[in-house]
Amino acid sequence: MAEALLSRLLDQGVCASDEVTVGEPAAARREYLAEEYGVQVTAENADAMQHADVLLLSIKPQVFDSVVQALPMTSSSMLVLSILAGVPLHKLEAGFPNCPVVRAMPNTPATVGAGMTAIAPGRHTQPSHLAQARQIFQAVGEVVDVPESLMDAVTGLSGSGPGYVALIVEALSDGGVAAGLPRAIATQLAIQTVRGTAQLLAETGLHPGELKDRVTSPGGTTIAGIAALEQAGLRAALIEAVKAAAGRSRELGG
Numbered sequence: 001m002a003e004a005l006l007s008r009l010l011d012q013g014v015c016a017s018d019e020v021t022v023g024e025p026a027a028a029r030r031e032y033l034a035e036e037y038g039v040q041v042t043a044e045n046a047d048a049m050q051h052a053d054v055l056l057l058s059i060k061p062q063v064f065d066s067v068v069q070a071l072p073m074t075s076s077s078m079l080v081l082s083i084l085a086g087v088p089l090h091k092l093e094a095g096f097p098n099c100p101v102v103r104a105m106p107n108t109p110a111t112v113g114a115g116m117t118a119i120a121p122g123r124h125t126q127p128s129h130l131a132q133a134r135q136i137f138q139a140v141g142e143v144v145d146v147p148e149s150l151m152d153a154v155t156g157l158s159g160s161g162p163g164y165v166a167l168i169v170e171a172l173s174d175g176g177v178a179a180g181l182p183r184a185i186a187t188q189l190a191i192q193t194v195r196g197t198a199q200l201l202a203e204t205g206l207h208p209g210e211l212k213d214r215v216t217s218p219g220g221t222t223i224a225g226i227a228a229l230e231q232a233g234l235r236a237a238l239i240e241a242v243k244a245a246a247g248r249s250r251e252l253g254g
Contacts, residue, residue, distance in 0.1 A: 001058055001083055001106055001108070001110060002022075002056060002058035002083075003033070004106075004108075004110045004111040004115070004140055005056065005058075005106070005110065005136070005137075005139065005140055006020065006022070006033075006037060006039070007037065008110070008113055008139040008140045009136065009139045010037060012139050014135060014136065014139050017037055017038035017039050018038070018039075018040070020037075020039040020040065021039065021040040021041070021042060021047070021048040021050075021052070022039055022040070022041050022042070022048060023041075023042055023043070023044065023045035023047070023048035023049075024041055024042075024043070025043055027043070030042075030043065045067065045070065045071060046070065046071055046072050049071060049072065049078075052078055053077075053078060053079065054078070054079045054080075054081060054132070054136070055078055055079070055080045055081065055096075056081045056083070056136075057080065057081065057082040057083065057084055057092075058083055058084075059084065060084075061084045061085055061086050061087050061252045061253070062252075064084060064087055064091070064095070065095075068095035068096075076097075076098040076099055076124075078096075078099055078100075079099070079100050079101075079102070079129050079132060079133070080092065080096045080099050080100065080101045080102070081101075081102050081104055081133055081136065082101065082102070082103050082104065083104050083105065083106055084103075085105065085155050085159060085249055085252055086152065086155065086248075086249040086250065086251070086252030086253035087103070087252070087253050088103070088148065088151075088253045089101060089103050089120065089122045089123075089148050091253070092122065093122050093123065093124070098124060099124060100121075100122065100124045100125040100126060100129040101121075101122035101124065101125065102119050102120070102121055102122065102125055102129065102130065102133040103119070103120045103122070103148060103151060104117055104118065104119045104120075104133065104137060105117065105118050105151060105154045105155050105158070105159045106137060106140060106141070106159075107158050107159050107161065107162055108162045109141065109162060110140035110141055111140075113139075113140055113141060114141050115137075115140040115141030115142070116141055116142050116144070116158045117137040117140070117141060117142070117143045117144070118143075118144050118145075118146045118150075118151065118154040118158065119133050119134070119137065119143060119144075119145055119146070120145070120146055120147060120148040120150075120151055121133075121145075130145070151249075152246045152247075152249040152250045152253070153242075153246050155245060155246060155249040156241075156242040156243065156244070156245035156246030156247075156248075156249060157242050157245075157246075159245070159249075160241075160242075160245040161242075164238060164241055165194065168194070169187075169190045169191055169194055170190075172186075172189075172190035172193070172194075173186040173187040173189075173190045174186075176189060176190065197211070212226070
């Protein structure tokens with residue numbers, strides 16, 4: 001996710017490569033990032049923070065405490081952006097006292113500039129900090145402001161959602177193969193059907209239920225397929241998936 005943000009920020013001119021320093025423990029990754037993006041790299045996170053105006057935290061939630069303990073005291077003017085699943089603002093602010101902190105949850109379509117990011121501000125975050133956070137995350141897609149109380153739900157829906165959609169695409173492709181289609185064509189059909197339907201909903205503002213009704217004719221093929229999906233519990237399974245992922249996000253933050 002951090003590399004997706006980096007590449008898009010550089011491509012769109014939001015920042016220059018010589019303005020970015022990446023802290024990365026793996027030597028091979030440091031070499032790759034320096035060569036691919038022309039950014040400064042270091043094995044020490046503390047070095048990456050020197051003179052930084054913005055700190056993007058992109059680490060595993062489980063190592064947050066150990067990473068923060070090894071960092072130097074931070075300037076209260078430095079904006080801290082966290083994309084750590086489940087780690088709440090109060091914990092982030094305890095690790096970075098008096099700093100403006102924004103908790104964010106992007107998702108993997110950010111890699112192709114089609115991401116969805118939700119952001120929630122901390123106690124010391126001013127409107128100018130939020131505007132800066134929006135500018136950064138808009139480089140990889142759309143941004144929505146939410147209260148922190150909804151961030152676990154965001155994680156369960158849009159944060160984990162690409163995994164659900166990938167599974168649906170794979171299942172549609174499997175269904176096409178089962179019905180006689182070659183695998184490559186079945187996958188192409190499945191991907192474009194999902195992409196096109198999402199674009200249609202986004203551009204027209206149609207409620208998903210209304211679109212479903214428009215393509216469902218009496219006694220036709222679509223209603224037969226929908227009836228099979230309902231019998232198999234697809235709707236309930238997706239609802240439970242979002243709830244389960246949101247619950248796991250809360251556990252990670254605990």
